[in-house]
Amino acid sequence: MKALAVLHAAQLVTLAGPARPRVGPELAELAIIPDGGMLIRDGVIAAVGSSAEIAPQIPADAEVVNGSGCVVLPGFVDAHAHPVFGGNRVEEFELRARGASYEEIAAAGGGIRSTVRKTRAASEAELRAQTLKHARWFLQCGTTTVEAKSGYGLTTADELKLLRVIRSLQVETRLELVPTFLGAHAIPEEFTDRREEYVQLVINEMLPQVVQEGLAEYCDIFFERGYFDEDTTRRVLTAAKGHGLKLRMHVDQLTNSGGAALAAELGAATADHLEQTEADGIQALARANVQPVLLPGSVYALGKTRYPRAREMIEAGLAVVLATDFNPGSSQTPSIPMVLSLAATQMKMTPAEGVTAATINAAYSLQRGDSIGSLEPGKVANFSMFDCADYRELAYYFGVPLTHSVYVRGERVFGAAS
Amino acid sequence: MKALAVLHAAQLVTLAGPARPRVGPELAELAIIPDGGMLIRDGVIAAVGSSAEIAPQIPADAEVVNGSGCVVLPGFVDAHAHPVFGGNRVEEFELRARGASYEEIAAAGGGIRSTVRKTRAASEAELRAQTLKHARWFLQCGTTTVEAKSGYGLTTADELKLLRVIRSLQVETRLELVPTFLGAHAIPEEFTDRREEYVQLVINEMLPQVVQEGLAEYCDIFFERGYFDEDTTRRVLTAAKGHGLKLRMHVDQLTNSGGAALAAELGAATADHLEQTEADGIQALARANVQPVLLPGSVYALGKTRYPRAREMIEAGLAVVLATDFNPGSSQTPSIPMVLSLAATQMKMTPAEGVTAATINAAYSLQRGDSIGSLEPGKVANFSMFDCADYRELAYYFGVPLTHSVYVRGERVFGAAS
Numbered sequence: 001m002k003a004l005a006v007l008h009a010a011q012l013v014t015l016a017g018p019a020r021p022r023v024g025p026e027l028a029e030l031a032i033i034p035d036g037g038m039l040i041r042d043g044v045i046a047a048v049g050s051s052a053e054i055a056p057q058i059p060a061d062a063e064v065v066n067g068s069g070c071v072v073l074p075g076f077v078d079a080h081a082h083p084v085f086g087g088n089r090v091e092e093f094e095l096r097a098r099g100a101s102y103e104e105i106a107a108a109g110g111g112i113r114s115t116v117r118k119t120r121a122a123s124e125a126e127l128r129a130q131t132l133k134h135a136r137w138f139l140q141c142g143t144t145t146v147e148a149k150s151g152y153g154l155t156t157a158d159e160l161k162l163l164r165v166i167r168s169l170q171v172e173t174r175l176e177l178v179p180t181f182l183g184a185h186a187i188p189e190e191f192t193d194r195r196e197e198y199v200q201l202v203i204n205e206m207l208p209q210v211v212q213e214g215l216a217e218y219c220d221i222f223f224e225r226g227y228f229d230e231d232t233t234r235r236v237l238t239a240a241k242g243h244g245l246k247l248r249m250h251v252d253q254l255t256n257s258g259g260a261a262l263a264a265e266l267g268a269a270t271a272d273h274l275e276q277t278e279a280d281g282i283q284a285l286a287r288a289n290v291q292p293v294l295l296p297g298s299v300y301a302l303g304k305t306r307y308p309r310a311r312e313m314i315e316a317g318l319a320v321v322l323a324t325d326f327n328p329g330s331s332q333t334p335s336i337p338m339v340l341s342l343a344a345t346q347m348k349m350t351p352a353e354g355v356t357a358a359t360i361n362a363a364y365s366l367q368r369g370d371s372i373g374s375l376e377p378g379k380v381a382n383f384s385m386f387d388c389a390d391y392r393e394l395a396y397y398f399g400v401p402l403t404h405s406v407y408v409r410g411e412r413v414f415g416a417a418s
Numbered sequence: 419m420k421a422l423a424v425l426h427a428a429q430l431v432t433l434a435g436p437a438r439p440r441v442g443p444e445l446a447e448l449a450i451i452p453d454g455g456m457l458i459r460d461g462v463i464a465a466v467g468s469s470a471e472i473a474p475q476i477p478a479d480a481e482v483v484n485g486s487g488c489v490v491l492p493g494f495v496d497a498h499a500h501p502v503f504g505g506n507r508v509e510e511f512e513l514r515a516r517g518a519s520y521e522e523i524a525a526a527g528g529g530i531r532s533t534v535r536k537t538r539a540a541s542e543a544e545l546r547a548q549t550l551k552h553a554r555w556f557l558q559c560g561t562t563t564v565e566a567k568s569g570y571g572l573t574t575a576d577e578l579k580l581l582r583v584i585r586s587l588q589v590e591t592r593l594e595l596v597p598t599f600l601g602a603h604a605i606p607e608e609f610t611d612r613r614e615e616y617v618q619l620v621i622n623e624m625l626p627q628v629v630q631e632g633l634a635e636y637c638d639i640f641f642e643r644g645y646f647d648e649d650t651t652r653r654v655l656t657a658a659k660g661h662g663l664k665l666r667m668h669v670d671q672l673t674n675s676g677g678a679a680l681a682a683e684l685g686a687a688t689a690d691h692l693e694q695t696e697a698d699g700i701q702a703l704a705r706a707n708v709q710p711v712l713l714p715g716s717v718y719a720l721g722k723t724r725y726p727r728a729r730e731m732i733e734a735g736l737a738v739v740l741a742t743d744f745n746p747g748s749s750q751t752p753s754i755p756m757v758l759s760l761a762a763t764q765m766k767m768t769p770a771e772g773v774t775a776a777t778i779n780a781a782y783s784l785q786r787g788d789s790i791g792s793l794e795p796g797k798v799a800n801f802s803m804f805d806c807a808d809y810r811e812l813a814y815y816f817g818v819p820l821t822h823s824v825y826v827r828g829e830r831v832f833g834a835a836s
Contacts, residue, residue, distance in 0.1 A: 088811065088814065089814075090769075090808055090810040090811060090814045093762065093769075093810065093813070093814045094762075094768055094769060094810060096762075097762040097763075097767060097768045097769065097813075098766070098768060099766060140819060141818075297816075300763060300816075301759075302763070303763045303764060303766075305723050332814050332815045333815065333816045333817040334817070335817030335818065337817065338816060338817030344511065344512075344514075344515040345514075345718060345719055345720070345721045346721060348515050348516070348517060349515060350512055350515045351508075351511075351515065390506075392508040392511065392512060393508060395511070395515075396506065396507075396508045396511045396750050397750045397751065398715075398718075398719070398750060398753075398756060399559065399752070399753030399755065399756030399816070400555055400750075400751065400752060400753065401558060401819040
């Protein structure tokens with residue numbers, strides 16, 4: 001494999017720093033190198049510095065990318081997404097525009113359940129094709145790693161189908177997918193009057209098979225009124241931990257149910273959503289070193305106005321993560337730049353804090369902080385180039401496709417050479 | 419020029435209908451042809467129908483575009499934009515993320531005035547290059563006509579410079595620009611204590627020269643506390659009308675100043691913004707047949723939550739228009755699909771209403787409803803193809819670059835052939 005070099009990036013945004021998630025004022029420290037350069041050998045970053053420092057180290061036969069006028073960032077790491085599903089929910093979207101609430105639509109058999117019907121009806125090949133389209137979107141938006149949840153199958157066979165699609169896609173796309181088992185996403189229709197039976201199925205049948213096939217790194221659950229209650233959540237996640245899975249949790253999205261405190265108690269890696277979380281929940285997360293994963297795309301897409309309290313979380317020392325929550329019902333964006341815009345305009349996070357939250361902090365939340373999330377020697381050469389000279393433009397403009405090109409392990413997977 | 423044909427579009431969204439702006443329930447009528455086809459000769463639409471109807475009419479040497487799996491729409495018409503400016507305002511954007519208000523930043527010499535300084539310092543060539551970049555963004559987002567305001571020069575020479583850039587760009591880009599003179603955008607710094615002198619300059623020097631050189635079709639003004647008051651607005655716009663210009667107005671954006679009623683009284687073509695407009699203003703617009711131009715991008719980007727009352731306006735029979743308000747301070751998006759997302763999620767307009775508001779209704783607001791804004795025989799062949807099978811996906815997904823290709827007068831100006 002020929003060496004690859006980048007020279008003359010207007011800003012090489014390295015995110016170099018301590019080997020741990022960034023907290024407090026560290027979130028704003030991006031370690032930017034102006035007129036930056038980078039040398040890559042065998043898909044791994046060999047050297048990072050000014051163009052003047054890097055140029056003499058470049059082998060004669062290396063491919064050299066001209067970064068003039070461009071910002072270079074670590075590939076975005078999207079730590080919360082639901083990219084595998086059948087169909088879409090444009091009909092419900094239209095109903096919501098006409099005034100129906102998300103909860104009303106769910107109560108009428110829509111919502112997650114409607115995607116479950118379409119996902120069950122889809123073959124593995126169909127799901128693979130649709131997810132591949134989503135994978136191209138992620139790459140096009142500059143993201144190189146995505147956490148991918150199951151949760152639209154809700155039978156043992158269908159949950160395994162989704163997780164196998166995720167695994168098989170690692171052959172077809174260069175986007176890295178981190179699999180999470182979310183069998184406890186909703187109670188499926190056929191178990192409406194037998195909720196406990198479904199929970200037993202998740203614990204006694206799905207979990208063991210998922211683990212046996214090595215199909216997931218994490219287990220997640222939707223802890224929310226009408227979905228899974230505290231006792232059930234405790235049982236499912238304790239079982240998952242017993243199987244060696246790490247934990248992520250959907251908490252405090254629609255109601256403040258003490259989800260943040262429960263995530264802290266259970267030692268989850270992340271507590272996700274947190275729109276309704278108050279000061280006590282934030283303190284609980286801080287004490288237990290749980291990373292909050294904030295999903296402003298879903299607040300926006302549901303037409304709500306209560307965003308998670310990002311500033312309080314940063315001030316409390318939490319290692320905040322931003323993610324898309326890409327899914328067909330409540331957050332139909334695969335774009336981290338769009339999330340950076342939402343974070344700045346709706347949650348008062350600066351563009352720098354947003355970039356940290358969607359790169360190095362996200363990488364640590366997926367236990368990959370040692371290999372991705374920053375541009376430092378020894379790390380995997382996942383990076384994205386954008387057609388702008390200042391990284392802040394990624395949050396400042398919105399709806400503009402600024403991505404110039406995207407590289408995974410030192411190979412270009414989107415965009416043209418330059 | 420060879421004939422061009424489109425066949426097998428999943429949805430050919432024609433917007434065919436009466437030769438006037440659409441009101442009330444008409445806003446939701448898109449006149450969609452499934453498996454649609456279109457024949458184009460000399461840049462003009464010759465026939466529209468099902469693929470079965472169109473196929474036999476296609477000459478043997480025509481170029482045939484395969485629309486399978488794609489939605490085809492009239493090119494979007496963006497009826498309110500400020501695409502000519504120097505620099506950007508990322509620093510202020512960061513300050514706002516840190517908690518400063520738009521008004522505070524403006525009071526400290528930022529806001530419009532900071533862009534005025536950068537725009538005055540830029541040469542005509544520099545402005546042309548930057549505006550050309552913006553033009554590419556508009557085309558990439560599926561827009562083929564953009565209203566383009568001056569207003570960042572605020573001296574006679576600089577206002578003329580901006581309008582000349584707009585005119586000269588018509589040679590360099592296929593994006594159609596409709597020029598509007600907005601000398602009354604703000605009181606420039608050097609006139610802070612001589613406001614009336616600046617108004618005199620606008621009326622007695624700028625307006626006559628703009629008209630003499632034929633540089634504008636419309637005159638606009640920012641009617642708002644701290645900018646231009648009612649008496650001044652009346653004088654400037656009456657003078658503009660006397661010179662034969664048509665009127666557009668920025669009204670009721672930050673405060674309800676009775677701007678809608680004033681627009682009605684002055685016979686403006688459009689009243690734009692209207693975030694603070696109440697029922698009486700809506701009724702005034704209805705009585706005078708003024709088209710409201712709604713700009714949800716600026717509400718979003720300023721982190722505000724009060725959107726214009728789109729539903730009340732539709733119910734009152736107004737021919738609603740949606741536009742981007744693309745500008746460096748308060749709406750940094752050139753994307754109509756992004757605006758369709760905002761309209762659906764934040765203003766409860768359906769995707770169909772949004773599409774009508776950003777095509778045929780926008781075209782009529784610029785006195786171009788007879789030539790663009792719908793796909794009907796005799797109209798200019800401006801159209802955009804999107805990588806989705808249902809037009810609603812354009813509002814449903816956000817931050818996703820769905821544009822497949824864009825055509826102006828029957829020639830492809832963005833994307834690949836298919």
